[in-house]
Every structure is written in C-alpha cells, then in structure tokens.
Amino acid sequence: MKNRAVVALFVAFLLALPALAQQQSTSDQSAQQTASQPSTTGTAADAATGKAPLQYDSHQGFWGKVNPFARKKYVQKQTQPIRDRINELDELTAANSKMIKDVDGRAQQGIQMASAKANEADQHAMDAQSKANTAQQTATQANTRLTTVEGVVSNIDQYKPTNQTEIRFRPGQTMLSKNAKSALDDLATPLKGQRGYIIEVQGFSSGKGQSAIATSRKMADAVVRYLVENHDVPVYRIYVLGMGNAPMPTTGSEEKPKRTSGGRVEVSLMKNDLEQLASGTSATPAPAQ
Helix, strand or coil: CHHHHHHHHHHHHHHHHHHHHHHHHHHHHHHHHHHHCCCCCCCHHHCCCCCCCCCCCCCCECCECCCCCCCHHHHHHHHHHHHHHHHHHHHHHHHHHHHHHHHHHHHHHHHHHHHHHHHHHHHHHHHHHHHHHHHHHHHHHHHHHHHHHHHHHHCCCCCEEEEEEEEEECCCCCCCCHHHHHHHHHHHHHHCCCCCEEEEEEEEECCCHHHHHHHHHHHHHHHHHHHHHHHCCCHHHEEEEEEECCCCCCCCCCCCCCCCCCEEEEEEEEECCHHHHHHHHHHCCCCCC
C-alpha cells in the first residue's frame, strides 16, 4: 500500500510540473510586455463611440491562449463585446456619412441660391442699362427735335417759292380757259392735307389807270375762285392783288422793264418749314417707354 501511495504522489507531481512551469512563463511574459510597451488603455472620451476601449484579457487557463476543448457558447461570449463595438462603429460611420451628405446638400443649395441671386442682379443691371440707353436715345431725339422746332419757329414767316405758273387771258376776257384750269389743277392738287404754304395771285392787265387795275383784279379773282371751289384751298392761304399795267420784272439781259400786252395772272406757291416738320413727326416712331 505504501509503495502505491508513493508512486501516485510521484506521478501527480510529474503531471503538475508542466502546468506550474507554463503558468510561471506566462506571468513573466505578461510582466515583460507590460514593462516594455506603453499603456494602450485610454479614457472614454478618446474613443470614437464615447465608450472605454475593450480591455485585453491576460488571464489564460491550463491550455494557454488556445483551448482545443472550448465550446461555441464560450467563443461567442468572448467575441460578443467585439461584435457590439464593431456594430456601434458602423452606426457611427453611417451617421457621420449622413451628416456629411446633409451638410453638402445645404452647401449646394446655398451655392445655387447665391448663383440665382447673382443672375438676377445681372439681369437687373442689364435692364437698367437698357433703360438708360433708351432714355439717352429719347433725350437725343428730343434735343434734335427741339433744335428743329426752334429753327422752324424762327423761320415760320419765311416762305420760299416752290412752284409757279402763269395764266394767260385774251384782251378783255376774265374767264379761265381749259389750259388755265389744267395748269391750276397741277398746282393745287398736291396741296390737299398740307400745311405751311400760301399762294400768291397777282393779276396784270394792259391799259392804264384804274381800269387796268380793275381788270387785273377780276382775272386774279377768277383764279382764286377756281382754287377755292374746285380744290378747297382755304381763302386765308391766298393773297391776291391786282397790279394793273405794272411793269414785268426784268432779267439781267434786259435793260428796260416790259409792259403787259393782254392779260395774265402769276400764281406762286410759297412754303415754309412747317410741313417738313409735320412730315418728320409722322415719320419718327414714338420712343419706347
């Protein structure tokens, strides 16, 4: 019996020696690693999730780091904190990505609004420039128009001869012939609707004294009557005068004035710049408001 007890104790001692040696070696290695490496533990504020970092479990069993007989539940229990921390990091990454997208979207919206405001300001500037150009053009036209009106007003009583015709009468006759009426038609037809003109009618007759003046006045009256009745020429635009046997105007080659033989009436169309001003007003378009 004693021999068996001694043998059993010896065998147990031999079996315990490797475990004690391995545990002592593991403790020495942990101490050396702790002394040679800086501390990796940190505070909760240093972690991305706001939690304290996972602590390394330095405790090892009989089998060391690898336990060939470890069960599935044991492995899941050991790895569950790691999986939880990975899931938290994924959620934090997704939240940061969403926040970045929101910030980028707001930035893009702000850029678009600023660009729209800039385009609107450019459009307002272009409209203002267009209105300024229109106002400048209107002012230029008004100044030109004012200058023209001033010139017309200053020369309103200055009439210039534009057309002239002569009506011949036989001696002792005061009736208009067919040729005389045709000449008066050519003179008066274009005057319908016009302004700024007058017609001078001067009658000349052979003879002497008041008799010649009266005859010349009758011939001139016949011309005036035809213009008023057939062409609606206002009477206030006609100036008539019986010149009698007044001498005819001389030319440069003639030395003495000639006397009238028979009867004649000189009809002269005189115009000022009023009609030209009226035509310019109708032709010029109204400036844009």
